[in-house]
Amino acid sequence: MTDDSPAARLEQRLAARRARIGVIGLGYVGLPLALVAVEAGFPVTGFDINPQRVADIASGRQVIKYIPAARMAAALATSRFAVTQDFAPLADCDAILICVPTPLTRQREPDLSFVEETARAIAHTLRPGQLVVLESTTWPGTTVEVVKPILEAGGLVCGQDFFLAFSPEREDPGNAHYSTATIPKVVGGEGEAAGRLASALYRDLVTRVVPVSSTQVAEAAKLTENIFRSVNIALVNELKTVYGAMGIDIWEVLEAAATKPFGFMPFYPGPGLGGHCIPIDPFYLTWKAREFDIETRFIELAGQINTRMPYLVVDKLAEALDRLAGRGLSGARILVLGVAYKKNVDDVRESPALKLMELIDERGGDCEFHDPFVAALPPTRRHGRLSGKRSVALTAELLDSVDAVLVATDHDEVDYALVAAHARVLVDTRNVFAKAGLSPAGLVKA
Structure with missing residues (x-):
């Protein structure tokens, strides 16, 4: 007897590269990710609220300096890449990747308004068998405490009807040695099925997937990477001041x-x-x-x-x-x-x-x-x-x-x-x- 569960159907579509991937936010994270997915053979729909950006990408214009126009044109020529402002086609996507900003307020507190608005847009068309992955950097617990309740508000159950994961973006714009496809991808799912499905997706996009036990671990890993850099840069900035006073x-x-x-x-x-x-x-x-x-x-x-x-x-x-x-x-x-x-x-x-x-x-x-x-x-x-x-x-x-x-x-x-x-x-x-x-x-x- 074949398994006809939402997870099994999605896994089959991912394996055959017939799953349509939706990427929300076509900036420095989302656009390279969308192009990698197209180049891996998946059909991709990119979503962005900026009409000029959508028009520029649809016409193949270079919108990010280090992404050649020829690469954009090649993706569009496959007929597997579409971009839109209309969020209704989210219903046709099997996997939805959220790549929206997570800035700070003037009071230096997290501003999750873009994540929350995006989650509500997904909830309008959410259907059984979809995988939703948050890539935007945020505090540990956001995926489960903020995104999950919004998606479940319509009655679908996370881990049963749809699947939720966190996989932090690790883009380094302009890096000549590492690109989206060659940077290892940390993946944490809300439940075993979500982690398995998200890992299956990213294995077709990047050279290495690093599964972790939960979305919280994946969220914390990204913060740890950047805190490590922030603290060490602060150290050398302070040393610069001290040594400068000494003439060194x-x-x-x-x-x-x-x-x-x-x-x-x-x-x-x-x-x-x-x-x-x-x-x-x-x-x-x-x-x-x-x-x-x-x-x-x-x-x-x-x-x-x-x-x-x-x-x-x-x-x-x-x-x-x-x-x-x-x-x-x-x-x-x-x-x-x-x-x-x-x-x-x-x-x-x-x-x-x-x-x-x-x-x-x-x-x-x-x-x-x-x-x-x-x-x-x-x-x-x-x-x-x-x-x-x-x-x-x-x-x-x-x-x-x-x-x-x-x-x-x-x-x-x-x-x-x-x-x-x-x-x-x-x-x-x-x-x-x-x-x-x-x-x-x-x-x-x-």
């Missing part, structure tokens, strides 16, 4: 320490933290820990150190102008090199460069930027007044005319030799000039 170059120190083949892992200082994970994720755990009457002092201290870095950098900039140019920051014309949160990407989410520009503006400076990946600054929740500001061309004339250049992001596509030859005051937060073998006059490491 932190970059040389780290290069020397990194020669030890065991017991040391190099992390590097910067002007602050950026991106959608490291500046945000640790605070999801600190918020949840309060429910258990636990203080996360170590994590919160790291957050405070990293959050303070842009202020220290602007102080360094003001000191450099005073010492090397004989003028104050007020009224000075400052060129910021790079506004993306990391090198060689076009992503400005939580970029410390935006905070640097605001602080310079608040202290009376006239700030502009050059970024080969970011033509104009998009609207952001916290830096609205910078919206629409456009990148300026990097020329000798521009460099001769500004009072100081502040390196915030170390893109490879910047002519640092040109900058070194013309800038009067250079504040380098990324050690780019030393890496390029340049020792310009007026250089200050910050």
Whole structure:
């Protein structure tokens, strides 16, 4: 007698690659995931609430710098890839992957509104035999405590009628060594069947699946990865301040320490933290820990150190102008090199460069930027007044005319030799000039 249960039917469809995969949120996580699923032979429907993004993807335009337009075109040419604003086709999807933002509020508390709204949209069309996987980073317990009740509100039972899992995204935009398909995928299900089904799906998409015992373990694993980075970056940022006061170059120190083949892992200082994970994720755990009457002092201290870095950098900039140019920051014309949160990407989410520009503006400076990946600054929740500001061309004339250049992001596509030859005051937060073998006059490491 054959098993005709919802789980068995879904397992068969996954094995035959006939299961339709729905990906909600076609940003830096969802779009690469959708393309990998198409390339693995699955039919895929992508959902996004932004009509312009849907139109751009449907026409094959390059919407993320490191995803070639040719790859988009190839996915569309298979006729297995469709994108839409309409959430009604969720009913046709066998597996639904949620890749929506999980930001913080101004009070640094979790904002799960995108996850909750998405879960309600899925609930409208939820049917027996569907697998729902949350990929958005969040506090341990979100999948079961927030998403599950919304999906069960219509009467279907999790683990019996539909299946729920958590598999944290591990995207690293612009990483030349690891991509969506080659990064191991942690998978935790709400129940054995959900874990088995989610693992079966991802095994066809990535090179390695790492099953864990629950959604909570999978959620905690992602937070742990990013807290580890946040704490270690805070440590080297603090060391930079201490060693700088002693006249010691932190970059040389780290290069020397990194020669030890065991017991040391190099992390590097910067002007602050950026991106959608490291500046945000640790605070999801600190918020949840309060429910258990636990203080996360170590994590919160790291957050405070990293959050303070842009202020220290602007102080360094003001000191450099005073010492090397004989003028104050007020009224000075400052060129910021790079506004993306990391090198060689076009992503400005939580970029410390935006905070640097605001602080310079608040202290009376006239700030502009050059970024080969970011033509104009998009609207952001916290830096609205910078919206629409456009990148300026990097020329000798521009460099001769500004009072100081502040390196915030170390893109490879910047002519640092040109900058070194013309800038009067250079504040380098990324050690780019030393890496390029340049020792310009007026250089200050910050």
